[in-house]
Amino acid sequence: MAMAALRREGRRLAPLISPRTITAVRSSPLYPTLEDEGPLGVRHISTQVVRNRMKSVKNIQKITKAMKMVAASKLRAIQTKTENSRGLWQPFTALLGDLPSADVKKNVVVTISSDKGLCGGINSTSVKISKGLHKLNSGPEKETKYVILGEKAKAQLVRDSKKDIELIITELQKNPLNYTQVSVLADEILKNVEYDALRIVFNKFQSVVSFVPTVSTVLSTEIVEREAESGGKLVDLDSYEVEGGETKGEILQNLAEFQFSCTMFNAVLENACSEQGARMSAMDSSSRNAGDMLDRLTLTYNRTRQASITTELIEIISGASALEG
Amino acid sequence: MTLNLCVLTPNRIVWDSEVKEIILSTNSGQIGVLPNHASIATAVDIGILRIRLNNQWLTMALMGSFARIGNNEITILVNDAEKGSDIDPQEAQQALEIAEANLRKAEGKRQTIEENLALRRARTRVEAINAIL
Numbered sequence: 001m002a003m004a005a006l007r008r009e010g011r012r013l014a015p016l017i018s019p020r021t022i023t024a025v026r027s028s029p030l031y032p033t034l035e036d037e038g039p040l041g042v043r044h045i046s047t048q049v050v051r052n053r054m055k056s057v058k059n060i061q062k063i064t065k066a067m068k069m070v071a072a073s074k075l076r077a078i079q080t081k082t083e084n085s086r087g088l089w090q091p092f093t094a095l096l097g098d099l100p101s102a103d104v105k106k107n108v109v110v111t112i113s114s115d116k117g118l119c120g121g122i123n124s125t126s127v128k129i130s131k132g133l134h135k136l137n138s139g140p141e142k143e144t145k146y147v148i149l150g151e152k153a154k155a156q157l158v159r160d161s162k163k164d165i166e167l168i169i170t171e172l173q174k175n176p177l178n179y180t181q182v183s184v185l186a187d188e189i190l191k192n193v194e195y196d197a198l199r200i201v202f203n204k205f206q207s208v209v210s211f212v213p214t215v216s217t218v219l220s221t222e223i224v225e226r227e228a229e230s231g232g233k234l235v236d237l238d239s240y241e242v243e244g245g246e247t248k249g250e251i252l253q254n255l256a257e258f259q260f261s262c263t264m265f266n267a268v269l270e271n272a273c274s275e276q277g278a279r280m281s282a283m284d285s286s287s288r289n290a291g292d293m294l295d296r297l298t299l300t301y302n303r304t305r306q307a308s309i310t311t312e313l314i315e316i317i318s319g320a321s322a323l324e325g
Numbered sequence: 326m327t328l329n330l331c332v333l334t335p336n337r338i339v340w341d342s343e344v345k346e347i348i349l350s351t352n353s354g355q356i357g358v359l360p361n362h363a364s365i366a367t368a369v370d371i372g373i374l375r376i377r378l379n380n381q382w383l384t385m386a387l388m389g390s391f392a393r394i395g396n397n398e399i400t401i402l403v404n405d406a407e408k409g410s411d412i413d414p415q416e417a418q419q420a421l422e423i424a425e426a427n428l429r430k431a432e433g434k435r436q437t438i439e440e441n442l443a444l445r446r447a448r449t450r451v452e453a454i455n456a457i458l
């Protein structure tokens with residue numbers, strides 16, 4: 001109350017006070033705390049600006065916290081499915097082997113990525129590995145083509161490898177993932193793309209904080225036969241007598257297709273898990289950063305507020321003392 | 326000597342334990358598998374899998390895919406599998422009737438094939454229940 005009265009007095013008397021008097025008063029040692037009047041801007045930040053910034057940072061923090069919780073709940077849902085599907089491709093690897101080093105003429109790299117962003121670096125790592133595989137397998141006789149699942153990889157690969165892209169599939173996660181959908185997809189890929197070896201690039205979900213980029217290789221039947229004959233890890237295949245159906249080749253063909261769709265299913269699920277996990281940790285660190293920023297802004301706000309109060313007080317008091325003196 | 330049987334579908338593991346003997350239906354007929362069977366890899370048809378544990382037979386309806394038998398380990402990978410005890414008899418019977426009706430109505434090659442498959446699946450499920458009794 002007294003402050004307000006003093007302020008009113010000061011305002012009434014202000015026109016009577018000449019600027020020269022005020023400067024004289026200001027430089028007197030009785031009025032401290034104004035040594036830093038060098039940069040003119042320091043005393044001119046209004047509290048309104050800082051308050052607006054604080055409000056927007058707080059909103060961002062709320063949003064990122066909510067996104068983290070949404071990602072956590074989605075992760076829980078997909079995680080059980082992923083763990084159940086892991087057992088599926090192991091028999092295939094036991095029978096047919098996973099040979100990343102197989103030397104083939106036509107490679108197809110299937111890159112699996114997410115559709116939405118804000119999920120950390122997982123899409124960039126997948127794309128980097130795909131590009132690496134492409135470089136590794138391009139040469140005089142060999143060629144590599146891409147099949148892309150997901151918007152993010154599409155955006156990155158379309159820029160420099162447009163001519164090598166065979167198929168682009170997006171919006172996988174609109175409906176909850178199930179095997180029938182993925183097997184239809186696998187069918188599409190197998191029909192439209194000629195291949196000797198399919199390399200699926202995805203992020204394997206090790207734990208909520210660790211996602212390992214992995215490559216699973218599925219070989220076509222001719223290559224499997226070739227490798228089996230030449231010895232190495234696939235010799236066991238010949239020791240199995242193959243029954244059912246007309247010829248061995250037909251069974252192996254079916255088997256290869258089934259292997260591809262199972263591995264794809266597992267890969268898509270693992271990638272989805274990794275995406276949610278990465279998004280959780282990205283949103284978590286962003287909420288924490290927003291919190292830090294909010295602390296710093298609060299300090300600035302208080303300093304600005306106190307500075308403006310001090311300025312007013314000084315003006316009033318100097319005005320009042322100029323009147324008396 | 327017992328066999329280790331693993332029945333896997335894309336969504337879950339249906340069976341994972343030891344059994345004495347199994348009877349599997351493949352594309353070229355039914356095969357019985359006893360311990361120390363020769364190693365084979367075979368395609369599995371839509372049909373019933375019979376499992377024997379200690380003189381008790383259990384049935385499971387399988388919807389086709391692959392089986393690998395070797396070293397007393399059997400791995401069956403199927404698109405879908407249901408234990409006989411999990412199937413509701415009335416629902417399975419109804420599904421069978423609906424499938425039969427659809428087959429009669431089907432037009433065009435593709436629909437006929439699809440309805441045929443649906444019919445076989447429904448029939449397998451009904452057989453799975455009946456076989457226990």
